Amino acid sequence: MPDKPSVLFVCVHNAGRSQMAAAYLTHLAGDRVEVRSAGSAPADQVNPAVVQAMAEEGIDISAESPKILTVDAVQASDVVITMGCGDTCPVFPGKRYLDWELDDPAGQGVDAVRPIRDEIRTRIERLTAELTAELTAGPTTGQADERDHR
Numbered sequence: 001m002p003d004k005p006s007v008l009f010v011c012v013h014n015a016g017r018s019q020m021a022a023a024y025l026t027h028l029a030g031d032r033v034e035v036r037s038a039g040s041a042p043a044d045q046v047n048p049a050v051v052q053a054m055a056e057e058g059i060d061i062s063a064e065s066p067k068i069l070t071v072d073a074v075q076a077s078d079v080v081i082t083m084g085c086g087d088t089c090p091v092f093p094g095k096r097y098l099d100w101e102l103d104d105p106a107g108q109g110v111d112a113v114r115p116i117r118d119e120i121r122t123r124i125e126r127l128t129a130e131l132t133a134e135l136t137a138g139p140t141t142g143q144a145d146e147r148d149h150r
Contacts (some may be wrong), residue, residue: 005131006034008077010089014039014066016047016105017083020117023054023061024124033131036073040089042066043106050105053113057121079131 007025009018014037022037029035043066054061071090074080079096082089084104091097100123105113 004032004034005079005134006036006077007079007081007127007131008073009035009037009081009083010039010069011083012040012104013043013047013106014069015043015045016050016113017100017102017116017120019046019061019064019066020050020054020120021081021083021100021124023059023064024121025128027059028124028128029131033128036077038067038069038073040069042068047105047108047113049108049110049113050117052110053117056114057117079127081127 009021009025011018018037018039022035025033026035046061046064046066051062069089074090074095075092077095079098080089081098081100083100083102089097100120102119103112103116105116
């Protein structure tokens with residue numbers, strides 16, 4: 001892993017799960033990790049319930065906008081975390097792929113989004129600790145409790 005690892009979060013609309021994950025990783029890791037998010041079929045805007053749920057955590061994502069998944073974004077990332085986008089994410093050798101099975105917040109109110117947000121935060125906290133450990137100790141065996149595709 002390079003001096004500054006890069007992580008790409010991918011979901012279908014890039015309007016909920018991947019936006020929350022990217023915001024949490026940016027919030028928790030700061031400039032130690034390069035963070036991207038994208039969608040295989042981006043929505044017009046970030047889900048308002050997701051914006052509200054993240055605001056409750058003190059994280060403002062109201063200025064974010066969904067972005068299309070590109071081959072370049074995948075190639076530029078060390079870790080690619082998919083969240084329900086199926087097989088639309090291109091796979092390249094040497095990248096670490098994780099698939100996080102999470103409920104989709106699309107069409108849900110903030111009460112339904114909160115548990116998804118909280119699960120994402122827990123996973124991001126683990127990921128941040130893992131990436132930080134790899135930066136200080138070098139590569140590990142890549143143990144993860146999520147599905148790990150290499």
